[in-house]
Amino acid sequence: MAYEAFAEVYEELMDNVPYDAWCDRIRELLLEAGIPDGLVAELGCGTGSMTRRLAGAGYDMIGIDLSPDMLDAAREADLREGGTAPEKDDAASILYLNQDMRSFELYGTVRAIVSVCDSINYILEPDEVQEVFRLVNNYLDPKGMLILDFHTPYYFREVLGDSSIAETREEMAMIWENEESDDGIHRLYLTVFREEPDGRYQRFEELHQQRGYTTEEMRSLAEAAGLVDVQFYDEYTKEAATERSERVVMIARECGKEEQYE
Numbered sequence: 066m067a068y069e070a071f072a073e074v075y076e077e078l079m080d081n082v083p084y085d086a087w088c089d090r091i092r093e094l095l096l097e098a099g100i101p102d103g104l105v106a107e108l109g110c111g112t113g114s115m116t117r118r119l120a121g122a123g124y125d126m127i128g129i130d131l132s133p134d135m136l137d138a139a140r141e142a143d144l145r146e147g148g149t150a151p152e153k154d155d156a157a158s159i160l161y162l163n164q165d166m167r168s169f170e171l172y173g174t175v176r177a178i179v180s181v182c183d184s185i186n187y188i189l190e191p192d193e194v195q196e197v198f199r200l201v202n203n204y205l206d207p208k209g210m211l212i213l214d215f216h217t218p219y220y221f222r223e224v225l226g227d228s229s230i231a232e233t234r235e236e237m238a239m240i241w242e243n244e245e246s247d248d249g250i251h252r253l254y255l256t257v258f259r260e261e262p263d264g265r266y267q268r269f270e271e272l273h274q275q276r277g278y279t280t281e282e283m284r285s286l287a288e289a290a291g292l293v294d295v296q297f298y299d300e301y302t303k304e305a306a307t308e309r310s311e312r313v314v315m316i317a318r319e320c321g322k323e324e325q326y327e
Contacts, residue, residue, distance in 0.1 A: 088118040090301040091212055098210045103176040108166040109184025113139030120159055128161045129169050136161045167193050174206045180213035186275035198290030205319035212316050218277035220311035221251040236260045251275050280306055283315055292317040
């Protein structure tokens, strides 16, 4: 999913996401893991909404996304907001990399890797999710932390199903058409009509495809990739995930490098 034409309207589409609350919880988890600062990478960073918040919390951020358009929007947002972390006036202090999370490369290891807004659900094949986790384990510092969220099959099947959703705003109208299929892939046909300065409306259409994953599947894939101490929370809370959880936050720790250095 490259989010090509939608990069310019993505922030408006996602304006109901509680990024501040999510960032607070991520920051709490990082502090509990003994990671108050240092290098942190975000997979599927999109327009940088979480990347900027974590930079503002004192982390040296690397944002990774498949879409160059989304990264351009992220850089523009950085400039509009006048920088990142309070002690850094240079908006370029966030390093953005145009890479696929299934094959991302870093210049060295990082203290933590995060991924929000169910980016991992766009990886449709379990073996490719495992490869993402293998790369995560490879690029984390010894005992570094992974924090990511994902939508479950329960969410796609029971909450969205085959529903259609329409929303009208002052300068935009959206239609979300959901399709739950037997192959385990949830398809979302999104149409956006946006008013242009001349009064005409521009139409965007895009197909989103995601696969829901259970906690059991994610644990198996993470552990097969070498990650350890895998835990699951219901959304960005301190409550354990259940079979009715719609969004699950998974945390895990790096394993293997400390033994190499002993």
